[in-house]
Amino acid sequence: xxxxxxxxxxxxxxxxxxxxxxxxxQQTKQALRLGVLEPGDRLPTAREVVEATAINPxxxxxxYRELEREGLVEARRGLGTFVRRTLGGAADATAADAPxxxxxxxxxxxxxxxxxxxxxxxxxxxxxxxxxxxxxxER
Amino acid sequence: xxxxxxxxxxxxxxxxxxxxxxxxxxxxxFRLPAGRVCALVGPxxxxxxxxxxxxxxLDRPGAGTLSVLGSRDPAAVRGRIAxxxxxxxxxxxxxxxxxxxxxxxxxxxxxxRATADRVAGTLPGTARVRALSGGQRTRLAxxxxxxxxxxxxxxxxxxxxxxxxxRHELMGVLMAEAAEHGTSIVMSSHILTELEGxxxxxxxxxxxxxxxxxxxxxxxxxxxxxxxxxxxxxxxxVVESRTTGRQLTALVRKEGPVDTTAWSVSEPxxxxxxxxxxxxxxAPPLLTPSxxxxxxxxxxxxx
Numbered sequence: 001x002x003x004x005x006x007x008x009x010x011x012x013x014x015x016x017x018x019x020x021x022x023x024x025x026q027q028t029k030q031a032l033r034l035g036v037l038e039p040g041d042r043l044p045t046a047r048e049v050v051e052a053t054a055i056n057p058x059x060x061x062x063x064y065r066e067l068e069r070e071g072l073v074e075a076r077r078g079l080g081t082f083v084r085r086t087l088g089g090a091a092d093a094t095a096a097d098a099p100x101x102x103x104x105x106x107x108x109x110x111x112x113x114x115x116x117x118x119x120x121x122x123x124x125x126x127x128x129x130x131x132x133x134x135x136x137x138e139r
Numbered sequence: 140x141x142x143x144x145x146x147x148x149x150x151x152x153x154x155x156x157x158x159x160x161x162x163x164x165x166x167x168x169f170r171l172p173a174g175r176v177c178a179l180v181g182p183x184x185x186x187x188x189x190x191x192x193x194x195x196x197l198d199r200p201g202a203g204t205l206s207v208l209g210s211r212d213p214a215a216v217r218g219r220i221a222x223x224x225x226x227x228x229x230x231x232x233x234x235x236x237x238x239x240x241x242x243x244x245x246x247x248x249x250x251x252r253a254t255a256d257r258v259a260g261t262l263p264g265t266a267r268v269r270a271l272s273g274g275q276r277t278r279l280a281x282x283x284x285x286x287x288x289x290x291x292x293x294x295x296x297x298x299x300x301x302x303x304x305x306r307h308e309l310m311g312v313l314m315a316e317a318a319e320h321g322t323s324i325v326m327s328s329h330i331l332t333e334l335e336g337x338x339x340x341x342x343x344x345x346x347x348x349x350x351x352x353x354x355x356x357x358x359x360x361x362x363x364x365x366x367x368x369x370x371x372x373x374x375x376x377v378v379e380s381r382t383t384g385r386q387l388t389a390l391v392r393k394e395g396p397v398d399t400t401a402w403s404v405s406e407p408x409x410x411x412x413x414x415x416x417x418x419x420x421x422a423p424p425l426l427t428p429s430x431x432x433x434x435x436x437x438x439x440x441x442x
């Protein structure tokens with residue numbers, strides 16, 4: 001039906017406990033970070049996604065609206081939904097020798113030395129993350 | 140069209156006569172907006188099939204009114220409705236090819252042959268319907284229903300006979316139909332997980348009435364699971380509560396903000412919600428605004 005096929009496909013895990021629309025949002029972002037999706041790429045149409053995954057069309061539209069709200073994709077009438085920009089900024093920061101990563105690794109070693117278990121560290125990290133980024137979600 | 144697929148007010152249907160009659164539906168009221176994919180769920184004998192038969196114009200209500208696709212007489216709009224009954228009625232002596240041909244002949248001007256052929260897919264054209272397996276019969280019945288290009292699909296336990304692969308494939312076909320044509324779909328099942336994810340609307344029927352109706356998301360978010368030390372649950376409506384030692388676990392319908400200092404709050408799954416309501420037959424019904432049938436004023440105006 002469309003001249004060019006979509007650049008990604010989504011995998012829905014019904015048992016994950018993560019809302020289905022969020023799974024689509026997260027997988028799209030992950031594809032942007034990994035460079036699987038690049039500016040100009042077309043996301044699959046709602047019809048294509050629901051035919052492959054048997055989920056409700058409104059769920060796909062909700063995910064695409066969210067991605068559009070975040071400025072990552074844009075809907076072009078009658079043509080489809082296209083990638084506007086990548087999430088490339090993160091790629092440098094997560095490289096093995098990046099300063100942020102080195103500092104975090106140091107911190108994790110100190111936490112371990114202080115007797116914290118992996119789960120304790122995870123909970124602590126999540127709590128700090130949540131308070132640091134608090135409010136960003138509602139924007 | 141007015142954007143409403145089905146609207147029922149005070150619907151009742153009793154089978155058998157006199158005082159011993161079985162009340163399949165009783166004071167059943169709801170509205171289903173057009174373009175939704177609706178799960179019609181409830182225990183066995185709740186009235187799901189009765190409701191679908193009435194909406195398909197195959198039966199008449201004993202009391203109340205029912206309008207389908209804007210018509211007060213569902214039978215008059217049968218051409219725009221596809222109804223697949225639980226027993227998948229087909230002509231056993233016809234072949235698959237004959238059945239699809241009959242579908243085209245019986246739906247002049249509407250028939251979408253490409254869709255019907257695609258859904259029928261792997262079925263052997265020369266095989267007689269009586270030689271098909273239950274799952275194959277379901278596939279053929281859905282091919283007929285989709286080939287008709289209906290505005291409203293009423294599917295009674297459509298997935299019951301299908302293996303997991305066929306279930307996923309045909310559910311995908313139905314969702315694609317809804318995505319492309321805005322088709323309203325009502326699917327019944329007593330197994331919610333079969334429908335969860337595919338449906339954005341819910342009608343939970345129990346004891347012949349609609350107990351929960353509306354956007355699945357909104358129905359879930361209207362409730363909360365509270366855990367904490369035994370305490371006062373007011374002002375919330377308690378659907379179900381259980382005390383173990385000092386701990387109280389309750390599923391409530393929220394009436395205002397929940398005190399998060401006293402309770403650990405989580406959102407129930409749709410399945411937890413339905414099970415709690417099944418165990419609590421006295422919990423008050425809940426219809427979201429879009430599921431409330433129009434005001435009586437409208438009914439008078441359109442009469």
